[in-house]
Amino acid sequence: MIGFGTVGQGIASVLMRKDLGLTITAIADSRSGLMRDDGVDLAGVLERKRGGFVVGDVGISPMDVVKRGEYDLLVEVSPTNIQTAEPAATFIREAISRGKHVVSSNKGPIALHLKELRRAALSHGVQLRYEATVCGAIPIMHVLEEGLRGNSVKSLHGVLNGTSNFILTRMAEEGLTYDQALAEAREMGVAEADPTYDVKGIDAAIKLVILSNTIWETDLRLEDVVVTGIDQITPDAIRLSEDEDATIRLIAEAIPERGICRVTPRLIPRNHPLVVNGTLNAITLTTDLAGALTFVGKGAGSIETASAVIGDILHIKERYARGA
Ligand code: HSE
Numbered sequence: 001m002i003g004f005g006t007v008g009q010g011i012a013s014v015l016m017r018k019d020l021g022l023t024i025t026a027i028a029d030s031r032s033g034l035m036r037d038d039g040v041d042l043a044g045v046l047e048r049k050r051g052g053f054v055v056g057d058v059g060i061s062p063m064d065v066v067k068r069g070e071y072d073l074l075v076e077v078s079p080t081n082i083q084t085a086e087p088a089a090t091f092i093r094e095a096i097s098r099g100k101h102v103v104s105s106n107k108g109p110i111a112l113h114l115k116e117l118r119r120a121a122l123s124h125g126v127q128l129r130y131e132a133t134v135c136g137a138i139p140i141m142h143v144l145e146e147g148l149r150g151n152s153v154k155s156l157h158g159v160l161n162g163t164s165n166f167i168l169t170r171m172a173e174e175g176l177t178y179d180q181a182l183a184e185a186r187e188m189g190v191a192e193a194d195p196t197y198d199v200k201g202i203d204a205a206i207k208l209v210i211l212s213n214t215i216w217e218t219d220l221r222l223e224d225v226v227v228t229g230i231d232q233i234t235p236d237a238i239r240l241s242e243d244e245d246a247t248i249r250l251i252a253e254a255i256p257e258r259g260i261c262r263v264t265p266r267l268i269p270r271n272h273p274l275v276v277n278g279t280l281n282a283i284t285l286t287t288d289l290a291g292a293l294t295f296v297g298k299g300a301g302s303i304e305t306a307s308a309v310i311g312d313i314l315h316i317k318e319r320y321a322r323g324a
Pocket of ligand 1: 133160161162163164190191192198203299300
């Protein structure tokens with residue numbers, strides 16, 4: 001496992017309390033690394049991390065683990081970099097070239113290099129999965145590839161950023177100003193390291209790129225998405241919308257046959273299925289066979305994101321692992 005922040009620690013704590021038949025043979029973060037072929041002592045590592053100590057040996061880097069570690073599957077949960085996708089993209093490429101499966105929660109490499117990474121995985125006969133990159137706990141990728149198999153997806157609409165949704169909810173419910181609501185969101189730890197990515201719609205646009213490229217096998221880039229954030233929304237605008245039994249939500253929308261791909265604040269009726277509160281995410285897929293389906297769930301959080309990562313790991317273990 002590369003990265004031992006919120007998501008990595010969530011995965012470790014789940015594996016400590018549930019026997020899922022998985023062994024973590026190495027962990028590395030930006031400060032140190034640890035390799036134990038018979039399994040890392042997760043309780044010890046968690047205790048050291050929470051105490052502010054290094055988790056392992058400062059002489060072992062993430063790249064050492066990726067290149068020399070003994071593992072079947074790389075769990076790549078290091079911090080995201082949306083400009084360069086590095087160093088995560090290099091870790092993923094390296095693991096694939098060693099014939100290892102990869103599960104990532106990292107938006108950078110998937111948004112920027114999905115086609116290339118998929119091709120590499122295919123040519124090395126390994127799986128690349130990234131459920132946790134969008135909509136946290138909602139298993140939307142599994143739904144798309146299994147439950148909705150045989151459907152054509154016509155459009156998608158979603159609330160893909162928990163921080164913006166939390167801010168809009170607090171402004172409507174409590175009459176907070178944008179700045180007050182943003183301060184609360186930051187305290188909750190859902191916001192990105194740089195919250196401008198959240199409030200300017202960029203995080204939602206990144207997720208829209210990942211979903212669109214997955215569903216329609218396109219090569220959409222972040223620059224192709226028309227983006228407006230919520231940072232100009234005033235308490236007055238929200239109050240006026242509430243008077244009309246409507247509210248404002250940051251909606252990500254892709255309708256390929258109309259050339260629409262955008263993230264914008266929208267006025268929507270309060271009883272609309274996409275009006276979810278707080279840090280929840282929601283996504284509506286409109287399909288030819290199943291009609292419209294809306295999924296709602298936690299869009300972030302340590303254990304919730306771990307749920308998505310673990311779902312991917314077990315999917316690979318049960319279907320593709322040696323001897324499965
Ligand atoms: N900052 C993101 C959000 C976290 O607010 O939705 C999950 O990607």
